Amino acid sequence: MGRQGSGKPPLVADRRYGGGSAKAAKAPPRAAAPKRRAAAPKARRRRGPLGWLVGLVRIVLHAIWSVVWRAGVVATLLLGAAVAWQASRLPGVETLVDGRARGSVTLLDRSGEPFAWRGDQFGGMVTAGEVSPHLVHAVIATEDRRFWWHPGVDPQGIASAVRINLSEGRGPLSGNGGSTISQQTAKLLCLGRPFRRDEWESEADYEADCRRSTIARKVQEAVYAMAMELRYSKEEILTIYLNRAYLGAGTRGFEAAAQRYFGVSAREVKPAEAAMLAGLLKAPSAYAPTGNLQRARDRAAVVVGLMADQGYLDEAQRAEALENPARLSQTASARMGGAFADWVMESGPEFFTRDTTEDVTIRTTLDPRIQAAAQEALSHVFETQVRAGSKAEAAIVVMSADGAVRAMVGGRQSGAGQFNRATQALRQTGSSFKPFIYAAALDLGLHPMDLVDDTPLCLSIVGSGDWCPDNYDDTFKGRITLTQALAESRNIPAVRLSEQVGRENVRNVAQGFGIGRDLAAGPALALGASESTLLEMTGAYAGILNGGSAVVPYGLIDVTLQGELEPVMGAGGGIRERVIQETAARELTWMMWRVTEDGTGSRARVPGWEVAGKTGTTQAARDAWFIGFSADYVTGVWMGYDDNTPLSGVTGGGLPADIWRETMTRVLAGEVPKPLPMAPPAGGGTSFVDPNGVLADGSGEPFRSTGDPATDAALAEAFGAPQAAAAQPQAESDPVLDALLSILGAQ
CATH class of the missing domain: 3.40.710.10 (DD-peptidase/beta-lactamase superfamily)
Structure with a gap:
């Protein structure tokens, strides 16, 4: 039975889904909403000084942001263009590994063994794939742990270096530089500027200019580093670095340094030797093992720790490297013939010694055994017979x-x-x-x-x-x-x-x-x-x-x-x-x-x-x-x-x-x-007078008489001999000699 008086039509399926033939009942029209009166305009609020200031700041920030993001886009485009342009000008890797402005001189002793080196030693090109893996690991652990991932610059490393420099009271660019291996390589290449003798008074001046650290130079260095990353692979950049780095004692590159200090190739160095070589990068002259072996070993121990911390050495390898530090080769440890080598270099022609642009080998007369004997003798006498602290010097x-x-x-x-x-x-x-x-x-x-x-x-x-x-x-x-x-x-x-x-x-x-x-x-x-x-x-x-x-x-x-x-x-x-x-x-x-x-x-x-x-x-x-x-x-x-x-x-x-x-x-x-x-005079040296009164030596042969018995007697007395009763005159007289003898005997 339907509900009546509800005022609502019954709900049927046709109405729910729009199906069936029945027409939908029209909804009663809604009563028209009364017209709203137009609202009166609101009164404008007055801004106080703070409001004006906030507004002004908003306008300025908006303007700055508009400029900054546009400038950022422009700078990025310009940086990209500069990097691409620089990358297009970079030569092949092979032409960059040996950038020496002068050649090397290897001095050999009389038996043909090297004992001294002068000039810039270069042991020949080695690639990052050829050298000992321990050497690669030591260099990366010491110089640039994120080398394999960054694009040439490392913002994290730069920020860390700036923080350290400021905390130690230095300028932001003084001390730690946060430079990546790529940036260091850019500096080694002097941003692509070769040494020209007509532009620089000396190679030292040129290298000093290449090492300058200014804001502008850092920007150029970053551009060059990113260009290298675009042009070369990581292995190629590392190859350039391994061949050009200065490692003390006149050595350029790790191959020359390995041969100079250890008498082996960079392909064969062990963890302890690799750590010592990598440690030289911080201060080549100060940490050169030929100058102070203990200081070089202390620095190598730090590098070994870095290698272990970064997973390049296990605990056994770390302990082995620390317990058995690198040893110099016999030639390097002897430090032999420095003064002799300097003299040979000074006495030879300049174009083959001091100013050579070629790699030269000089055979010398030095005998290592005799050199060692002289050095030991001098040390022995000063240690045993000269008072401590004496400034007296000697030469042999x-x-x-x-x-x-x-x-x-x-x-x-x-x-x-x-x-x-x-x-x-x-x-x-x-x-x-x-x-x-x-x-x-x-x-x-x-x-x-x-x-x-x-x-x-x-x-x-x-x-x-x-x-x-x-x-x-x-x-x-x-x-x-x-x-x-x-x-x-x-x-x-x-x-x-x-x-x-x-x-x-x-x-x-x-x-x-x-x-x-x-x-x-x-x-x-x-x-x-x-x-x-x-x-x-x-x-x-x-x-x-x-x-x-x-x-x-x-x-x-x-x-x-x-x-x-x-x-x-x-x-x-x-x-x-x-x-x-x-x-x-x-x-x-x-x-x-x-x-x-x-x-x-x-x-x-x-x-x-x-x-x-x-x-x-x-x-x-x-x-x-x-x-x-x-x-x-x-x-x-x-x-x-x-x-x-x-x-x-x-x-x-x-x-x-x-x-x-x-x-x-x-x-x-x-x-x-x-x-x-x-x-000896007349065959002997100890004079005496024989029973016949003849002035003679120990062999029985007579000395030449001066012709004056008194003189012959004085001669016998001078040599502790009995006085001669008579001296034999000379068989033949020499007028010139007699004149000289007469003068010498005159008072």
Whole structure:
């Protein structure tokens, strides 16, 4: 039954779904809504000062944002264009791995082994895929841990570096730079600007400019780095970096550094070695293991920790690397021949040494065994006989009789680049000059057993008055032989002999043997008032050993360009013209042997060996020398202060003779003793008078008589022999010699 009176029509399906034939009932019309009255306009609110300010800020910010995003879009487009343009100009990787402006010099010792390097060493191109994985890991862990993911710049790294710099009180760009390997490579390439000699005073100036850090340079660096990322693969960028990085000791690239420090290729380095090489990137000179091995190891330990933290080393590898740090190769650890190498570089032609643009190999005369002997001897004497803290210096030169230098120690600190006292220090020679006086006399025909007066002497010097030399012991011995005068290094006999033989003759002999400096013009020439270097003096004594011919000291044997078989130049030294007769040289050698046997050089004696030499001490003991030789080697030693301070209690026959003996004992160790090439007077050296009253030597052969019984008696007394009852006259008289002898014996 339907509901009535409800006022609503019944709900049927047709009405719900619009189906059926029945027409939908019309809805009653709605009553029209009453018209609303138009609202009166609202009154405009008044803005206060704060409202005006807020509005103004909104307008400004809106304007800024409009400019910024547009500028950002423009800057991005310009940056992209700059990166793309720069990338299009980049050359192939192969042309960038070796960017040296000068070549390298490798110095080989006499057996062909390398012992020193100069210039910019480049071991050859290696790729990131060829080198040891440990090396790649060490470099990335140390320099750029996000290298494989960033686009050339690392905003996170830059922000971190700026924060660290500011927290440490530095400028935002001072100290940590946050540079990626790509940016460092851009700097190594100097943003593509090559070194040109016509634009830069030196390569150092060019490199200093390339390393400048300014805002503008950082922007250019970032653009260049992103261009490289666009042009090259990550492996190619790393290859450039591995080949161009400077790693101390003149090495460019990890291949050269691995060979220089460890004697292996970069392909073979172990974790400890890789860590030490990567540690050099922070400060190549400060952390170079050839300069301070412990400092380099401490830095390598930090790198090992970074490698372990970033998962490149497991705990066992980390422990192994820390417990067994990298060791230098034998050649690198020896630090041998620095002064010698510097001398060879200075003495060779510039275009093959100091300014070479080629890779050059120089064979030298250096003997590593002898070099080590000289270095050890110097250290031993200073450690055991010189007071701690002494600033005294010393130098040593060892050479063969032909002038081939076998060892050179330029000072107590004998590294490369140090002041070389063997070749650069001009010092007064003192009594070490006296052998040239006796050489001149013997060459003119005098005899080692001839007599000379050791009595007070005064010479008048024009403009200076009288000059009266003294002997070092302030005593006079009267008539003595030339041999005794030299053995005891007596000054007055040397002056008398120089004056009588002629200063010009003495000067010619000294200059002929290689003392090429300006020699003193007055009689003080005889007492070594002139200056010379240790190298020159040792070379001059080599002329005595070799029989009287001059030598030019040399260290360079030949020069070969890399890749060539034939040398481009050979040695420039060796034996030259004869200066004195061989007989005179052999007699002088015998006289110098007496110096070491019973004269001022007795502390230089080497047991079992015949050695000869001469001491030298200058006025106020500012310089002390001992130069001498065995049958094969000539060794010179100088000792003094760089500032010319007098030595205390040191003469040439003291510490210099000790250094000489320690050097030669080591040099001659294991060799069969050889006799000196000397000619004793009439075959002997210890004189006595036989029962027949003839002045003779130990072999029974008579010495040449002076013709004066009193002189012969003095000669016998000088050598500790019984006085001769009568001396045999000479069979034949030499007028020139007799005249000289008469002058020498005159009071």
